[in-house]
Amino acid sequence: MPSEFPDFRLGKVLATSFTGTLSERHGDAVERIPVPHRLVDWLAVNGLAVDSCTTAQLDLARELRESIHAAATAAAIQEALPEAAIHVINDRSAQGRAAAVLTPEGERRWRLGPASRAEDALSVIAADAVSIIAGERDGKLALCASPTCQAAFFDTSQSRTRKWCDMNTCGNRQKKARFNANRRNG
Numbered sequence: 001m002p003s004e005f006p007d008f009r010l011g012k013v014l015a016t017s018f019t020g021t022l023s024e025r026h027g028d029a030v031e032r033i034p035v036p037h038r039l040v041d042w043l044a045v046n047g048l049a050v051d052s053c054t055t056a057q058l059d060l061a062r063e064l065r066e067s068i069h070a071a072a073t074a075a076a077i078q079e080a081l082p083e084a085a086i087h088v089i090n091d092r093s094a095q096g097r098a099a100a101v102l103t104p105e106g107e108r109r110w111r112l113g114p115a116s117r118a119e120d121a122l123s124v125i126a127a128d129a130v131s132i133i134a135g136e137r138d139g140k141l142a143l144c145a146s147p148t149c150q151a152a153f154f155d156t157s158q159s160r161t162r163k164w165c166d167m168n169t170c171g172n173r174q175k176k177a178r179f180n181a182n183r184r185n186g
Helices: 014-019 036-045 055-076 083-095 118-133 167-185
Strands: 099-102 108-111 140-143 152-155
Touching: 014 055, 014 118, 014 152, 036 055, 036 118, 055 083, 055 118, 055 140, 055 152, 083 118
Parallel strands: none
Antiparallel strands: 099 108, 140 152
């Protein structure tokens, strides 16, 4: 991938991985889909390949991303879900055309048709958000313990006590900071 763009932070849960296309929300925010073709790249990496994306479609994607983030954050801290976010998620879910298919390994995947648009891929992401926010999947929504991140993530660990959205970024950064602080004080 071109070096002028930050790497994607990929996870196992589509909807919360999508919210990770904007990271460090409470610090120096990092936009990982700054231009339409980066959304095309992200969708392809996540099995939702589309041929193109317009600026208007990127705007729809960002609106969905922020709505998922708002609703997932509210669900994680057990607050009422924001009505505007629910409206956007539901609209995006209903506007797309995608089919759930079964892989030979027994896993569900989404298949977009040959003439799929970005809206079709966004509907899959919205449907995934509905399933995790509604509590239909085995796991728990939580917020990253990093003070600069605080991303909503879906914890599927056995104990449901994960602290960070991603151990390779937020977790390591926090552990390194704690280690360095202990060295200075010790």
